Amino acid sequence: MSVEEQIKDIEEExxxxxxxxATEHHIGxxxxxxxxLKEEQIKRSSKSKGEGYGVKKEGDRTAVIVGFPSVGKSTLLNKLTNAESKVAAYEFTTITAIPGMMEYNNTRIQLVDLPGIIEEASQGRGGGKQIMSVARNAxxxxxVLDATKPQHLAVIKxxxxxAGLRLDVEKPNVMIKKLSKGGINISFTKTLTKTSEETIKALLREFRLSNAEVIVRSDISESEMIDAILANRHYVSSLxxxxxxxxxxxxIPNAMFISAEKGKGLNLLKQKIWEKLDVVRxxxxxxxxxxxxxxxxxxxxGITAGDVAKKIRIKEFRYAxxxxxxxxxxGQKIGEQHKLCDKDIITFY
Known part of the structure:
Protein backbone atom coordinates (compact mmCIF):
# COMPACT_ATOMS: atom_id res chain seq x y z
CA MET A 1 0.00 0.00 0.00
CA SER A 2 1.36 3.44 -0.95
CA VAL A 3 1.90 6.28 1.53
CA GLU A 4 -0.98 8.20 -0.07
CA GLU A 5 -3.33 5.23 0.35
CA GLN A 6 -2.30 4.78 4.00
CA ILE A 7 -2.93 8.49 4.64
CA LYS A 8 -6.38 8.24 3.05
CA ASP A 9 -7.28 5.16 5.13
CA ILE A 10 -6.28 6.82 8.40
CA GLU A 11 -8.08 10.08 7.55
CA GLU A 12 -11.25 8.11 6.79
CA GLU A 13 -10.96 6.19 10.06
CA ALA A 22 -12.89 5.28 25.26
CA THR A 23 -11.52 6.28 21.84
CA GLU A 24 -9.15 9.04 22.98
CA HIS A 25 -6.06 6.83 23.04
CA HIS A 26 -6.86 5.22 19.67
CA ILE A 27 -7.45 8.62 18.02
CA GLY A 28 -4.17 9.95 19.41
CA LEU A 37 3.18 9.37 7.06
CA LYS A 38 2.71 13.00 6.03
CA GLU A 39 6.27 13.78 7.08
CA GLU A 40 7.44 10.88 4.92
CA GLN A 41 5.33 12.19 2.03
CA ILE A 42 6.82 15.68 2.36
CA LYS A 43 10.38 14.36 2.48
CA ARG A 44 9.82 12.25 -0.64
CA SER A 45 8.35 15.13 -2.64
CA SER A 46 11.12 17.47 -1.47
CA LYS A 47 13.68 15.19 -3.13
CA SER A 48 12.03 15.69 -6.53
CA LYS A 49 13.73 18.06 -8.92
CA GLY A 50 12.82 21.73 -8.81
CA GLU A 51 14.50 24.95 -7.88
CA GLY A 52 13.49 27.12 -4.95
CA TYR A 53 12.79 30.80 -5.27
CA GLY A 54 15.94 31.83 -3.39
CA VAL A 55 14.53 35.01 -1.85
CA LYS A 56 17.25 36.83 0.06
CA LYS A 57 15.95 38.26 3.32
CA GLU A 58 16.46 42.00 3.50
CA GLY A 59 15.22 44.78 5.74
CA ASP A 60 14.26 44.50 9.40
CA ARG A 61 11.43 41.98 9.01
CA THR A 62 9.85 39.88 6.22
CA ALA A 63 6.17 39.32 5.43
CA VAL A 64 5.01 37.01 2.64
CA ILE A 65 1.82 37.46 0.64
CA VAL A 66 -0.04 34.19 0.02
CA GLY A 67 -3.36 33.52 -1.64
CA PHE A 68 -5.10 31.88 -4.56
CA PRO A 69 -4.21 33.06 -8.08
CA SER A 70 -5.65 36.40 -9.22
CA VAL A 71 -6.75 37.76 -5.83
CA GLY A 72 -4.74 40.97 -6.28
CA LYS A 73 -1.50 40.07 -4.51
CA SER A 74 0.71 41.67 -7.16
CA THR A 75 -1.35 44.87 -7.18
CA LEU A 76 -1.12 45.01 -3.39
CA LEU A 77 2.66 44.54 -3.45
CA ASN A 78 3.07 47.31 -6.02
CA LYS A 79 0.89 49.69 -3.98
CA LEU A 80 2.71 49.04 -0.71
CA THR A 81 6.28 48.93 -2.04
CA ASN A 82 8.56 49.97 -4.86
CA ALA A 83 8.40 46.50 -6.45
CA GLU A 84 7.29 45.85 -9.99
CA SER A 85 5.25 42.67 -9.92
CA LYS A 86 3.43 41.91 -13.16
CA VAL A 87 -0.31 42.48 -12.92
CA ALA A 88 -2.92 40.87 -15.17
CA ALA A 89 -6.53 39.78 -14.88
CA TYR A 90 -5.84 36.08 -15.35
CA GLU A 91 -4.55 33.31 -13.14
CA PHE A 92 -0.90 32.35 -12.48
CA THR A 93 0.57 35.73 -13.50
CA THR A 94 3.26 35.53 -10.81
CA ILE A 95 5.48 32.51 -11.46
CA THR A 96 8.30 33.41 -9.10
CA ALA A 97 8.67 35.23 -5.77
CA ILE A 98 8.78 39.03 -6.13
CA PRO A 99 10.20 41.00 -3.18
CA GLY A 100 9.60 44.67 -2.44
CA MET A 101 10.41 46.98 0.47
CA MET A 102 7.81 48.82 2.54
CA GLU A 103 9.01 51.48 4.97
CA TYR A 104 6.80 52.28 7.93
CA ASN A 105 7.64 53.80 11.34
CA ASN A 106 11.35 53.78 10.41
CA THR A 107 11.07 50.02 9.89
CA ARG A 108 12.08 48.38 6.61
CA ILE A 109 9.61 45.56 5.97
CA GLN A 110 10.32 43.20 3.08
CA LEU A 111 7.10 42.04 1.41
CA VAL A 112 7.30 38.99 -0.85
CA ASP A 113 4.59 38.28 -3.43
CA LEU A 114 4.42 34.50 -3.84
CA PRO A 115 2.81 32.62 -6.74
CA GLY A 116 -0.82 31.72 -6.15
CA ILE A 117 -1.28 28.59 -4.08
CA ILE A 118 -3.86 25.93 -4.83
CA GLU A 119 -5.29 22.90 -3.05
CA GLU A 120 -2.61 20.29 -2.22
CA ALA A 121 0.13 22.93 -2.44
CA SER A 122 1.57 21.49 0.78
CA GLN A 123 2.13 18.23 -1.14
CA GLY A 124 4.01 20.01 -3.92
CA ARG A 125 1.19 20.73 -6.37
CA GLY A 126 1.56 23.97 -8.35
CA GLY A 127 5.06 24.70 -7.05
CA GLY A 128 3.77 24.43 -3.51
CA LYS A 129 7.05 23.22 -2.02
CA GLN A 130 8.92 26.32 -3.13
CA ILE A 131 6.09 28.57 -1.97
CA MET A 132 5.94 26.97 1.47
CA SER A 133 9.73 27.08 1.80
CA VAL A 134 9.67 30.88 1.49
CA ALA A 135 6.65 31.15 3.81
CA ARG A 136 8.43 29.15 6.53
CA ASN A 137 11.15 31.81 6.72
CA ALA A 138 8.74 34.73 7.14
CA VAL A 144 -4.98 37.71 0.72
CA LEU A 145 -8.52 36.75 -0.28
CA ASP A 146 -10.83 37.77 -3.09
CA ALA A 147 -13.89 39.32 -1.42
CA THR A 148 -16.14 37.17 -3.62
CA LYS A 149 -14.44 33.92 -2.54
CA PRO A 150 -14.15 33.92 1.29
CA GLN A 151 -14.27 30.09 1.28
CA HIS A 152 -10.63 30.10 0.13
CA LEU A 153 -9.51 31.08 3.64
CA ALA A 154 -10.10 27.59 5.08
CA VAL A 155 -8.26 25.99 2.15
CA ILE A 156 -5.23 28.27 2.52
CA LYS A 157 -5.03 27.74 6.28
CA ALA A 163 3.17 22.40 5.38
CA GLY A 164 4.17 22.79 9.04
CA LEU A 165 3.19 26.42 9.64
CA ARG A 166 1.36 27.19 12.87
CA LEU A 167 -0.49 30.49 12.67
CA ASP A 168 -1.09 32.71 15.69
CA VAL A 169 -0.45 30.04 18.33
CA GLU A 170 2.23 29.59 20.97
CA LYS A 171 4.83 26.88 20.59
CA PRO A 172 4.00 23.95 22.92
CA ASN A 173 6.05 24.21 26.10
CA VAL A 174 7.49 20.71 26.01
CA MET A 175 11.04 19.51 26.65
CA ILE A 176 12.08 16.13 25.22
CA LYS A 177 15.47 14.63 26.04
CA LYS A 178 16.39 11.37 24.32
CA LEU A 179 17.97 8.71 26.52
CA SER A 180 19.80 5.46 25.77
CA LYS A 181 17.75 3.48 28.31
CA GLY A 182 15.26 3.79 31.14
CA GLY A 183 11.97 3.98 29.25
CA ILE A 184 9.74 7.04 29.10
CA ASN A 185 9.55 9.34 32.12
CA ILE A 186 7.03 12.20 31.86
CA SER A 187 6.45 15.02 34.35
CA PHE A 188 3.67 17.61 34.11
CA THR A 189 3.41 21.13 35.51
CA LYS A 190 -0.18 21.59 34.26
CA THR A 191 -3.23 19.33 34.45
CA LEU A 192 -4.01 17.69 31.10
CA THR A 193 -7.57 18.22 29.80
CA LYS A 194 -7.09 17.56 26.05
CA THR A 195 -5.18 14.27 26.13
CA SER A 196 -3.72 11.73 28.56
CA GLU A 197 -0.32 10.53 29.71
CA GLU A 198 -0.95 7.16 28.04
CA THR A 199 -1.66 8.83 24.69
CA ILE A 200 1.49 10.94 24.95
CA LYS A 201 3.55 7.82 25.64
CA ALA A 202 1.97 6.09 22.64
CA LEU A 203 2.85 9.07 20.43
CA LEU A 204 6.45 9.04 21.65
CA ARG A 205 6.76 5.32 20.86
CA GLU A 206 5.19 5.87 17.42
CA PHE A 207 8.11 8.19 16.66
CA ARG A 208 10.63 5.70 18.09
CA LEU A 209 11.21 7.57 21.33
CA SER A 210 11.03 4.60 23.68
CA ASN A 211 13.60 6.08 26.08
CA ALA A 212 13.15 9.74 26.91
CA GLU A 213 12.75 12.28 29.69
CA VAL A 214 9.80 14.57 28.94
CA ILE A 215 8.61 17.70 30.74
CA VAL A 216 5.22 19.06 29.68
CA ARG A 217 4.60 22.62 30.88
CA SER A 218 1.31 23.34 29.08
CA ASP A 219 -2.11 21.73 28.65
CA ILE A 220 -1.41 20.24 25.24
CA SER A 221 -3.47 18.29 22.71
CA GLU A 222 -2.35 15.24 20.69
CA SER A 223 -1.61 17.47 17.68
CA GLU A 224 0.51 19.84 19.76
CA MET A 225 2.44 16.92 21.23
CA ILE A 226 3.14 15.63 17.71
CA ASP A 227 4.42 19.10 16.78
CA ALA A 228 6.70 19.10 19.83
CA ILE A 229 8.08 15.66 18.91
CA LEU A 230 8.74 16.60 15.28
CA ALA A 231 10.27 19.95 16.32
CA ASN A 232 10.18 21.29 12.76
CA ARG A 233 7.14 23.57 12.87
CA HIS A 234 7.27 27.30 12.15
CA TYR A 235 5.25 29.44 14.55
CA VAL A 236 4.29 32.74 12.95
CA SER A 237 1.70 35.50 13.11
CA SER A 238 -0.79 35.98 10.30
CA LEU A 239 -3.10 38.68 8.98
CA ILE A 252 -14.53 37.50 8.25
CA PRO A 253 -13.50 38.19 11.88
CA ASN A 254 -10.28 40.17 12.50
CA ALA A 255 -9.65 40.70 8.77
CA MET A 256 -8.49 43.86 7.01
CA PHE A 257 -10.76 45.00 4.17
CA ILE A 258 -9.12 46.80 1.25
CA SER A 259 -9.26 47.59 -2.43
CA ALA A 260 -5.67 47.41 -3.65
CA GLU A 261 -6.60 48.70 -7.10
CA LYS A 262 -8.38 51.79 -5.73
CA GLY A 263 -5.98 52.31 -2.81
CA LYS A 264 -8.71 51.89 -0.20
CA GLY A 265 -7.63 50.88 3.32
CA LEU A 266 -3.90 50.67 2.53
CA ASN A 267 -2.67 53.13 5.19
CA LEU A 268 -4.52 51.21 7.90
CA LEU A 269 -3.14 47.95 6.47
CA LYS A 270 0.44 49.26 6.72
CA GLN A 271 -0.15 50.11 10.38
CA LYS A 272 -1.64 46.68 11.08
CA ILE A 273 1.29 44.90 9.38
CA TRP A 274 3.73 46.83 11.58
CA GLU A 275 1.70 46.04 14.73
CA LYS A 276 1.47 42.34 13.84
CA LEU A 277 5.25 42.10 13.49
CA ASP A 278 5.41 43.05 17.20
CA VAL A 279 8.61 45.08 16.97
CA VAL A 280 9.95 48.03 18.94
CA ARG A 281 12.24 50.89 17.94
CA GLY A 302 10.41 42.30 25.10
CA ILE A 303 14.07 42.97 24.27
CA THR A 304 16.30 43.71 27.29
CA ALA A 305 19.14 46.17 27.79
CA GLY A 306 21.57 43.25 27.70
CA ASP A 307 20.15 42.10 24.36
CA VAL A 308 20.64 45.59 22.91
CA ALA A 309 24.24 45.66 24.13
CA LYS A 310 24.95 42.39 22.29
CA LYS A 311 23.32 43.66 19.10
CA ILE A 312 25.47 46.79 19.00
CA ARG A 313 28.58 44.85 20.07
CA ILE A 314 29.09 46.31 23.53
CA LYS A 315 30.92 43.50 25.36
CA GLU A 316 30.80 44.94 28.87
CA PHE A 317 28.97 47.76 30.62
CA ARG A 318 28.53 48.71 34.27
CA TYR A 319 25.03 50.07 33.84
CA ALA A 320 22.78 51.83 31.35
CA GLY A 331 17.44 58.91 32.89
CA GLN A 332 16.79 55.91 35.15
CA LYS A 333 19.82 53.72 35.81
CA ILE A 334 19.09 50.10 34.80
CA GLY A 335 20.70 46.67 34.57
CA GLU A 336 20.91 44.19 31.72
CA GLN A 337 17.56 42.48 32.49
CA HIS A 338 15.47 45.64 32.10
CA LYS A 339 12.87 45.27 29.32
CA LEU A 340 12.66 48.13 26.87
CA CYS A 341 9.63 49.70 25.19
CA ASP A 342 9.05 51.25 21.78
CA LYS A 343 11.02 54.50 21.23
CA ASP A 344 13.19 54.06 24.34
CA ILE A 345 16.58 55.81 24.27
CA ILE A 346 19.41 53.91 25.95
CA THR A 347 22.99 54.87 26.83
CA PHE A 348 25.57 52.39 28.10
CA TYR A 349 28.32 53.22 30.61
Missing amino acids: LARTKHNK TLRGKLAK DLILI KELYD VVVNKVDIAKPR IYPREPGKEIIKSKPLIARN KIWGSSAKFQ
Whole structure:
Protein backbone atom coordinates (compact mmCIF):
# COMPACT_ATOMS: atom_id res chain seq x y z
CA MET A 1 0.00 0.00 0.00
CA SER A 2 1.36 3.44 -0.95
CA VAL A 3 1.90 6.28 1.53
CA GLU A 4 -0.98 8.20 -0.07
CA GLU A 5 -3.33 5.23 0.35
CA GLN A 6 -2.30 4.78 4.00
CA ILE A 7 -2.93 8.49 4.64
CA LYS A 8 -6.38 8.24 3.05
CA ASP A 9 -7.28 5.16 5.13
CA ILE A 10 -6.28 6.82 8.40
CA GLU A 11 -8.08 10.08 7.55
CA GLU A 12 -11.25 8.11 6.79
CA GLU A 13 -10.96 6.19 10.06
CA LEU A 14 -10.47 9.43 12.00
CA ALA A 15 -13.50 10.95 10.30
CA ARG A 16 -15.80 8.10 11.34
CA THR A 17 -14.43 7.63 14.88
CA LYS A 18 -16.29 9.56 17.57
CA HIS A 19 -14.06 11.27 20.14
CA ASN A 20 -14.71 10.19 23.72
CA LYS A 21 -12.78 8.80 26.68
CA ALA A 22 -12.89 5.28 25.26
CA THR A 23 -11.52 6.28 21.84
CA GLU A 24 -9.15 9.04 22.98
CA HIS A 25 -6.06 6.83 23.04
CA HIS A 26 -6.86 5.22 19.67
CA ILE A 27 -7.45 8.62 18.02
CA GLY A 28 -4.17 9.95 19.41
CA THR A 29 -2.29 6.96 18.01
CA LEU A 30 -3.96 7.40 14.61
CA ARG A 31 -2.98 11.08 14.54
CA GLY A 32 0.59 10.11 15.32
CA LYS A 33 0.65 7.58 12.47
CA LEU A 34 -0.90 10.16 10.12
CA ALA A 35 1.65 12.83 11.02
CA LYS A 36 4.48 10.35 10.51
CA LEU A 37 3.18 9.37 7.06
CA LYS A 38 2.71 13.00 6.03
CA GLU A 39 6.27 13.78 7.08
CA GLU A 40 7.44 10.88 4.92
CA GLN A 41 5.33 12.19 2.03
CA ILE A 42 6.82 15.68 2.36
CA LYS A 43 10.38 14.36 2.48
CA ARG A 44 9.82 12.25 -0.64
CA SER A 45 8.35 15.13 -2.64
CA SER A 46 11.12 17.47 -1.47
CA LYS A 47 13.68 15.19 -3.13
CA SER A 48 12.03 15.69 -6.53
CA LYS A 49 13.73 18.06 -8.92
CA GLY A 50 12.82 21.73 -8.81
CA GLU A 51 14.50 24.95 -7.88
CA GLY A 52 13.49 27.12 -4.95
CA TYR A 53 12.79 30.80 -5.27
CA GLY A 54 15.94 31.83 -3.39
CA VAL A 55 14.53 35.01 -1.85
CA LYS A 56 17.25 36.83 0.06
CA LYS A 57 15.95 38.26 3.32
CA GLU A 58 16.46 42.00 3.50
CA GLY A 59 15.22 44.78 5.74
CA ASP A 60 14.26 44.50 9.40
CA ARG A 61 11.43 41.98 9.01
CA THR A 62 9.85 39.88 6.22
CA ALA A 63 6.17 39.32 5.43
CA VAL A 64 5.01 37.01 2.64
CA ILE A 65 1.82 37.46 0.64
CA VAL A 66 -0.04 34.19 0.02
CA GLY A 67 -3.36 33.52 -1.64
CA PHE A 68 -5.10 31.88 -4.56
CA PRO A 69 -4.21 33.06 -8.08
CA SER A 70 -5.65 36.40 -9.22
CA VAL A 71 -6.75 37.76 -5.83
CA GLY A 72 -4.74 40.97 -6.28
CA LYS A 73 -1.50 40.07 -4.51
CA SER A 74 0.71 41.67 -7.16
CA THR A 75 -1.35 44.87 -7.18
CA LEU A 76 -1.12 45.01 -3.39
CA LEU A 77 2.66 44.54 -3.45
CA ASN A 78 3.07 47.31 -6.02
CA LYS A 79 0.89 49.69 -3.98
CA LEU A 80 2.71 49.04 -0.71
CA THR A 81 6.28 48.93 -2.04
CA ASN A 82 8.56 49.97 -4.86
CA ALA A 83 8.40 46.50 -6.45
CA GLU A 84 7.29 45.85 -9.99
CA SER A 85 5.25 42.67 -9.92
CA LYS A 86 3.43 41.91 -13.16
CA VAL A 87 -0.31 42.48 -12.92
CA ALA A 88 -2.92 40.87 -15.17
CA ALA A 89 -6.53 39.78 -14.88
CA TYR A 90 -5.84 36.08 -15.35
CA GLU A 91 -4.55 33.31 -13.14
CA PHE A 92 -0.90 32.35 -12.48
CA THR A 93 0.57 35.73 -13.50
CA THR A 94 3.26 35.53 -10.81
CA ILE A 95 5.48 32.51 -11.46
CA THR A 96 8.30 33.41 -9.10
CA ALA A 97 8.67 35.23 -5.77
CA ILE A 98 8.78 39.03 -6.13
CA PRO A 99 10.20 41.00 -3.18
CA GLY A 100 9.60 44.67 -2.44
CA MET A 101 10.41 46.98 0.47
CA MET A 102 7.81 48.82 2.54
CA GLU A 103 9.01 51.48 4.97
CA TYR A 104 6.80 52.28 7.93
CA ASN A 105 7.64 53.80 11.34
CA ASN A 106 11.35 53.78 10.41
CA THR A 107 11.07 50.02 9.89
CA ARG A 108 12.08 48.38 6.61
CA ILE A 109 9.61 45.56 5.97
CA GLN A 110 10.32 43.20 3.08
CA LEU A 111 7.10 42.04 1.41
CA VAL A 112 7.30 38.99 -0.85
CA ASP A 113 4.59 38.28 -3.43
CA LEU A 114 4.42 34.50 -3.84
CA PRO A 115 2.81 32.62 -6.74
CA GLY A 116 -0.82 31.72 -6.15
CA ILE A 117 -1.28 28.59 -4.08
CA ILE A 118 -3.86 25.93 -4.83
CA GLU A 119 -5.29 22.90 -3.05
CA GLU A 120 -2.61 20.29 -2.22
CA ALA A 121 0.13 22.93 -2.44
CA SER A 122 1.57 21.49 0.78
CA GLN A 123 2.13 18.23 -1.14
CA GLY A 124 4.01 20.01 -3.92
CA ARG A 125 1.19 20.73 -6.37
CA GLY A 126 1.56 23.97 -8.35
CA GLY A 127 5.06 24.70 -7.05
CA GLY A 128 3.77 24.43 -3.51
CA LYS A 129 7.05 23.22 -2.02
CA GLN A 130 8.92 26.32 -3.13
CA ILE A 131 6.09 28.57 -1.97
CA MET A 132 5.94 26.97 1.47
CA SER A 133 9.73 27.08 1.80
CA VAL A 134 9.67 30.88 1.49
CA ALA A 135 6.65 31.15 3.81
CA ARG A 136 8.43 29.15 6.53
CA ASN A 137 11.15 31.81 6.72
CA ALA A 138 8.74 34.73 7.14
CA ASP A 139 8.00 36.82 10.22
CA LEU A 140 4.40 37.38 9.12
CA ILE A 141 1.99 35.65 6.72
CA LEU A 142 -0.42 37.92 4.82
CA ILE A 143 -3.33 35.81 3.57
CA VAL A 144 -4.98 37.71 0.72
CA LEU A 145 -8.52 36.75 -0.28
CA ASP A 146 -10.83 37.77 -3.09
CA ALA A 147 -13.89 39.32 -1.42
CA THR A 148 -16.14 37.17 -3.62
CA LYS A 149 -14.44 33.92 -2.54
CA PRO A 150 -14.15 33.92 1.29
CA GLN A 151 -14.27 30.09 1.28
CA HIS A 152 -10.63 30.10 0.13
CA LEU A 153 -9.51 31.08 3.64
CA ALA A 154 -10.10 27.59 5.08
CA VAL A 155 -8.26 25.99 2.15
CA ILE A 156 -5.23 28.27 2.52
CA LYS A 157 -5.03 27.74 6.28
CA LYS A 158 -5.19 23.98 5.81
CA GLU A 159 -2.37 24.03 3.23
CA LEU A 160 -0.21 26.19 5.51
CA TYR A 161 -0.93 23.87 8.44
CA ASP A 162 -0.11 20.75 6.44
CA ALA A 163 3.17 22.40 5.38
CA GLY A 164 4.17 22.79 9.04
CA LEU A 165 3.19 26.42 9.64
CA ARG A 166 1.36 27.19 12.87
CA LEU A 167 -0.49 30.49 12.67
CA ASP A 168 -1.09 32.71 15.69
CA VAL A 169 -0.45 30.04 18.33
CA GLU A 170 2.23 29.59 20.97
CA LYS A 171 4.83 26.88 20.59
CA PRO A 172 4.00 23.95 22.92
CA ASN A 173 6.05 24.21 26.10
CA VAL A 174 7.49 20.71 26.01
CA MET A 175 11.04 19.51 26.65
CA ILE A 176 12.08 16.13 25.22
CA LYS A 177 15.47 14.63 26.04
CA LYS A 178 16.39 11.37 24.32
CA LEU A 179 17.97 8.71 26.52
CA SER A 180 19.80 5.46 25.77
CA LYS A 181 17.75 3.48 28.31
CA GLY A 182 15.26 3.79 31.14
CA GLY A 183 11.97 3.98 29.25
CA ILE A 184 9.74 7.04 29.10
CA ASN A 185 9.55 9.34 32.12
CA ILE A 186 7.03 12.20 31.86
CA SER A 187 6.45 15.02 34.35
CA PHE A 188 3.67 17.61 34.11
CA THR A 189 3.41 21.13 35.51
CA LYS A 190 -0.18 21.59 34.26
CA THR A 191 -3.23 19.33 34.45
CA LEU A 192 -4.01 17.69 31.10
CA THR A 193 -7.57 18.22 29.80
CA LYS A 194 -7.09 17.56 26.05
CA THR A 195 -5.18 14.27 26.13
CA SER A 196 -3.72 11.73 28.56
CA GLU A 197 -0.32 10.53 29.71
CA GLU A 198 -0.95 7.16 28.04
CA THR A 199 -1.66 8.83 24.69
CA ILE A 200 1.49 10.94 24.95
CA LYS A 201 3.55 7.82 25.64
CA ALA A 202 1.97 6.09 22.64
CA LEU A 203 2.85 9.07 20.43
CA LEU A 204 6.45 9.04 21.65
CA ARG A 205 6.76 5.32 20.86
CA GLU A 206 5.19 5.87 17.42
CA PHE A 207 8.11 8.19 16.66
CA ARG A 208 10.63 5.70 18.09
CA LEU A 209 11.21 7.57 21.33
CA SER A 210 11.03 4.60 23.68
CA ASN A 211 13.60 6.08 26.08
CA ALA A 212 13.15 9.74 26.91
CA GLU A 213 12.75 12.28 29.69
CA VAL A 214 9.80 14.57 28.94
CA ILE A 215 8.61 17.70 30.74
CA VAL A 216 5.22 19.06 29.68
CA ARG A 217 4.60 22.62 30.88
CA SER A 218 1.31 23.34 29.08
CA ASP A 219 -2.11 21.73 28.65
CA ILE A 220 -1.41 20.24 25.24
CA SER A 221 -3.47 18.29 22.71
CA GLU A 222 -2.35 15.24 20.69
CA SER A 223 -1.61 17.47 17.68
CA GLU A 224 0.51 19.84 19.76
CA MET A 225 2.44 16.92 21.23
CA ILE A 226 3.14 15.63 17.71
CA ASP A 227 4.42 19.10 16.78
CA ALA A 228 6.70 19.10 19.83
CA ILE A 229 8.08 15.66 18.91
CA LEU A 230 8.74 16.60 15.28
CA ALA A 231 10.27 19.95 16.32
CA ASN A 232 10.18 21.29 12.76
CA ARG A 233 7.14 23.57 12.87
CA HIS A 234 7.27 27.30 12.15
CA TYR A 235 5.25 29.44 14.55
CA VAL A 236 4.29 32.74 12.95
CA SER A 237 1.70 35.50 13.11
CA SER A 238 -0.79 35.98 10.30
CA LEU A 239 -3.10 38.68 8.98
CA VAL A 240 -6.10 38.08 6.71
CA VAL A 241 -6.50 40.75 4.02
CA VAL A 242 -9.75 40.79 2.04
CA ASN A 243 -9.24 42.51 -1.32
CA LYS A 244 -11.75 43.83 -3.87
CA VAL A 245 -14.18 45.09 -1.21
CA ASP A 246 -15.59 47.46 -3.81
CA ILE A 247 -17.24 44.31 -5.27
CA ALA A 248 -18.29 42.46 -2.10
CA LYS A 249 -17.64 42.52 1.65
CA PRO A 250 -17.87 39.13 3.38
CA ARG A 251 -17.95 38.72 7.15
CA ILE A 252 -14.53 37.50 8.25
CA PRO A 253 -13.50 38.19 11.88
CA ASN A 254 -10.28 40.17 12.50
CA ALA A 255 -9.65 40.70 8.77
CA MET A 256 -8.49 43.86 7.01
CA PHE A 257 -10.76 45.00 4.17
CA ILE A 258 -9.12 46.80 1.25
CA SER A 259 -9.26 47.59 -2.43
CA ALA A 260 -5.67 47.41 -3.65
CA GLU A 261 -6.60 48.70 -7.10
CA LYS A 262 -8.38 51.79 -5.73
CA GLY A 263 -5.98 52.31 -2.81
CA LYS A 264 -8.71 51.89 -0.20
CA GLY A 265 -7.63 50.88 3.32
CA LEU A 266 -3.90 50.67 2.53
CA ASN A 267 -2.67 53.13 5.19
CA LEU A 268 -4.52 51.21 7.90
CA LEU A 269 -3.14 47.95 6.47
CA LYS A 270 0.44 49.26 6.72
CA GLN A 271 -0.15 50.11 10.38
CA LYS A 272 -1.64 46.68 11.08
CA ILE A 273 1.29 44.90 9.38
CA TRP A 274 3.73 46.83 11.58
CA GLU A 275 1.70 46.04 14.73
CA LYS A 276 1.47 42.34 13.84
CA LEU A 277 5.25 42.10 13.49
CA ASP A 278 5.41 43.05 17.20
CA VAL A 279 8.61 45.08 16.97
CA VAL A 280 9.95 48.03 18.94
CA ARG A 281 12.24 50.89 17.94
CA ILE A 282 15.19 51.40 20.28
CA TYR A 283 17.59 54.33 20.03
CA PRO A 284 21.09 53.56 21.37
CA ARG A 285 22.90 56.81 22.17
CA GLU A 286 26.55 57.39 22.95
CA PRO A 287 27.15 59.57 26.04
CA GLY A 288 26.96 63.24 25.13
CA LYS A 289 25.68 62.66 21.59
CA GLU A 290 22.33 63.04 19.86
CA ILE A 291 20.29 60.11 18.54
CA ILE A 292 19.60 59.59 14.85
CA LYS A 293 15.80 59.34 14.81
CA SER A 294 15.70 57.91 11.30
CA LYS A 295 17.90 54.95 12.27
CA PRO A 296 16.50 53.08 15.27
CA LEU A 297 17.43 49.54 16.22
CA ILE A 298 14.44 47.38 15.23
CA ALA A 299 13.99 44.58 17.74
CA ARG A 300 11.41 42.10 19.01
CA ASN A 301 9.02 43.28 21.69
CA GLY A 302 10.41 42.30 25.10
CA ILE A 303 14.07 42.97 24.27
CA THR A 304 16.30 43.71 27.29
CA ALA A 305 19.14 46.17 27.79
CA GLY A 306 21.57 43.25 27.70
CA ASP A 307 20.15 42.10 24.36
CA VAL A 308 20.64 45.59 22.91
CA ALA A 309 24.24 45.66 24.13
CA LYS A 310 24.95 42.39 22.29
CA LYS A 311 23.32 43.66 19.10
CA ILE A 312 25.47 46.79 19.00
CA ARG A 313 28.58 44.85 20.07
CA ILE A 314 29.09 46.31 23.53
CA LYS A 315 30.92 43.50 25.36
CA GLU A 316 30.80 44.94 28.87
CA PHE A 317 28.97 47.76 30.62
CA ARG A 318 28.53 48.71 34.27
CA TYR A 319 25.03 50.07 33.84
CA ALA A 320 22.78 51.83 31.35
CA LYS A 321 20.43 54.79 31.47
CA ILE A 322 17.11 55.00 29.68
CA TRP A 323 14.68 57.65 28.59
CA GLY A 324 11.22 56.60 27.46
CA SER A 325 8.07 54.77 28.50
CA SER A 326 9.86 51.85 30.19
CA ALA A 327 11.61 54.21 32.64
CA LYS A 328 10.20 54.96 36.09
CA PHE A 329 11.78 58.39 35.61
CA GLN A 330 13.76 59.83 32.71
CA GLY A 331 17.44 58.91 32.89
CA GLN A 332 16.79 55.91 35.15
CA LYS A 333 19.82 53.72 35.81
CA ILE A 334 19.09 50.10 34.80
CA GLY A 335 20.70 46.67 34.57
CA GLU A 336 20.91 44.19 31.72
CA GLN A 337 17.56 42.48 32.49
CA HIS A 338 15.47 45.64 32.10
CA LYS A 339 12.87 45.27 29.32
CA LEU A 340 12.66 48.13 26.87
CA CYS A 341 9.63 49.70 25.19
CA ASP A 342 9.05 51.25 21.78
CA LYS A 343 11.02 54.50 21.23
CA ASP A 344 13.19 54.06 24.34
CA ILE A 345 16.58 55.81 24.27
CA ILE A 346 19.41 53.91 25.95
CA THR A 347 22.99 54.87 26.83
CA PHE A 348 25.57 52.39 28.10
CA TYR A 349 28.32 53.22 30.61
